[in-house]
Each structure stands twice: as structure tokens, then as C-alpha cells.
Amino acid sequence: MTQLSVNVNKIATLRNSRGGSIPNVLKLSEIILDSGAHGITVHPRSDERHITKQDVFELKEFLESYNQKITKLGISKKEYNIEGEPSERFLELVLKAKPDQATLVPVKPGEITSDHGFDFRDPNTFSTLKPIVEAFRKEGIRVSLFMETDFTFYDQVTLLGAERIELYTGPYAHAFDTDVEKGIQIFESYQKAAIEANKRGLGVNAGHDLDTKNLQVFAKLPFLAEVSIGHRLMAQSLVDGLGFTVKEYLKVLSQGNES
Numbered sequence: 001m002t003q004l005s006v007n008v009n010k011i012a013t014l015r016n017s018r019g020g021s022i023p024n025v026l027k028l029s030e031i032i033l034d035s036g037a038h039g040i041t042v043h044p045r046s047d048e049r050h051i052t053k054q055d056v057f058e059l060k061e062f063l064e065s066y067n068q069k070i071t072k073l074g075i076s077k078k079e080y081n082i083e084g085e086p087s088e089r090f091l092e093l094v095l096k097a098k099p100d101q102a103t104l105v106p107v108k109p110g111e112i113t114s115d116h117g118f119d120f121r122d123p124n125t126f127s128t129l130k131p132i133v134e135a136f137r138k139e140g141i142r143v144s145l146f147m148e149t150d151f152t153f154y155d156q157v158t159l160l161g162a163e164r165i166e167l168y169t170g171p172y173a174h175a176f177d178t179d180v181e182k183g184i185q186i187f188e189s190y191q192k193a194a195i196e197a198n199k200r201g202l203g204v205n206a207g208h209d210l211d212t213k214n215l216q217v218f219a220k221l222p223f224l225a226e227v228s229i230g231h232r233l234m235a236q237s238l239v240d241g242l243g244f245t246v247k248e249y250l251k252v253l254s255q256g257n258e259s
Helices: 009-018 025-034 055-072 090-099 123-138 149-159 170-178 180-199 229-241 244-259
Strands: 005-009 039-042 079-084 101-104 142-147 166-170 203-207 226-227
Touching: 005 079, 005 166, 005 229, 009 025, 009 229, 025 039, 025 055, 025 090, 025 101, 055 079, 055 090, 079 090, 123 142, 123 149, 123 226, 142 149, 166 180, 170 180, 180 203, 226 229, 229 244
Parallel strands: 005 039, 005 226, 039 079, 079 101, 101 142, 142 166, 166 203, 203 226
Antiparallel strands: none
């Protein structure tokens, strides 16, 4: 079964817009895991506009405690995935937090969200990634690289020693939004990429703008180990969970009127 890791960046974004600790990242992460998700993903950027360094370590402690509790009940461990750019800052953070998986992502200054995979046509890409991948692997941290469907680059991923790729699914999702058939056509390139990754011994993750509609197709991707989903999952929860929350508020208000 494909694993679901929920990206909680958007929870932190909402919290940071007001200050304080509401909504609480840890409490909502617990709800996410209690609901059956297999792990938590964060992407702590250098400007801390959503997940902060403090969040990274608080989530580490939370997951350690949570896993101690559930493993006693015979439930499989929940994983911690930290995404970020290949930099000294991120290297230091990951080596201290020691997540189960580190996903290296190319980052452009000023970008709103990650919107492209690594390009190995630039010779600096390999030389920049190599020592970071080696440092993570030495500490037993699984390494995944954010990649597009051009599988001619996947040999470089293997040479680096990374164990997985995470397919950037933005192009697929955006095509699917416009025209389902167009999305299905683009999906074929992801199928080929996944097969080629598997031939090279690489595990396949995927993420970016996946939702319950386009996943009906994408979940059929061969060898799909994990999807990391944040923005659209949180957006959908505002619809599917909001009505219940409003009713709970009204219930509390009605009880106040009775006193």
C-alpha cells in the first residue's frame, strides 16, 4: 500500500499569520496520524515563513513519543520526512533532527513553493549533493531527491547513493485540473519514469498538488511507495471538516444560552 505523509506546512503558515500557537501543529499532527496517515512531512525554509526550526525539533519529540505509544499496540511506526535545499543550514538541521527520510529539493530565492526537480545538466548539482547525501546516509537517514520525469538523470541519482526519488507532480495536477484526459496523457510520462527508477533500484515517492480526484489516476503509478501531500489536503479539510466544526461551536453557544 502506498504510504501517505501529510505536509503540515500550511498549518504553521496559518499559525504564523496571527502569532501564538493556534492552530497547534503538534495537536493537528496527532489528529492526522490518529486518522491513519503514515507520517508527517515538513519543509523548513530559511525564512521560517511556515515551519520553524523549533517546530522541527518539537515534531521530532512528538513523533518519538507517539511511536513509543503505538508500537506497544502493535501499530507500525509513523515516519518523519524533512524536505529542504542542499545547503549547510539544512544539512545541520537534518543531522540534529535525524528524521526517517530527508528529501532534497532545489530551491529558488523568492519562490512560493517548489516547482521543479533537480537538473543534472548543471555539473554543480552532483558535486553539491554528493557530500550531503553521504552525510545523511552515514546517519541512517533515507535520502530522496525531488525529480521530474526525465529519467535520463536517474543514473546520477543512483551514483549519488540516494535511495528514492520524489516525482514532482505539479505538471500532472495542473493538466488534470484543466482537462482530465490531458492529465491522463501526461500521467503516461510518470509511469515510464517510475518504471525506469525501479530498474535503477530507486524507490518512488511523489508529491505536489495531488488531491482525491487526480489521485484516483495517480495512485495507480507503478512502484509508488509514498505520496507527500499538504496544500490540497489542507484545503479540502476546510470543506469536509468545517461543517462539523461550526456545529460544535453552535452546540457550545447553545449550552451557554441555557445557563
